[in-house]
Amino acid sequence: DGGITQSPKYLFRKEGQNVTLSCEQNLNHDAMYWYRQDPGQGLRLIYYSQIVNDFQKGDIAEGYSVSREKKESFPLTVTSAQKNPTAFYLCASSREGAWYNEQFFGPGTRLTVL
């Protein structure tokens, strides 16, 4: 089955630690995205990538880093510089990074900083 997988489902981190969230897709999509959801807020874009080896900052990129070495994979690292990292993180992909293409979402990772 084609789709997007995210791992782990739940992640706990101690303050000061970096942590990497995995996102893999087998839809052959060019574009991939990372969103963050906080209670009472809409999804906010962290980073997106329209093509391998290229990515752009979204609205809330501070304290996060990404890489796009393979078309299928777009891992997100939450660094210790992110002041409030506890949140629900969603990864998505689309055929191209174009506005008319629907996005396909993964199941999400809930990160809790202890």
Place this chain on the structure above:
Amino acid sequence: ILNVEQSPQSLHVQEGDSTNFTCSFPSSNFYALHWYRWETAKSPEALFVMTLNGDEKKKGRISATLNTKEGYSYLYIKGSQPEDSATYLCAPYYGGSQGNLIFGKGTKLSVKP
């Protein structure tokens, strides 16, 4: 920062009721509007992508209309069923520096059998 408003915030209806909710957004530099359905413990799923003023899209019992001049979209569900219970998200797309989807907070629909 662009403001996307969805109303109502939540809605409780009985099975068989028809319902509708609204997405309001700035109309300047508008390119497209996405609607997504997000069921609890599942991934958000695309419903519609709409671009033209007056556009109307339909998927089964769900339909949506778009007014780009005044900046709003309506989502209608005819004869709601318990499986329609979900949060419905709208997300307009703007060109230029806002080159990504701007998501509203969603309307949470609960349908009682």
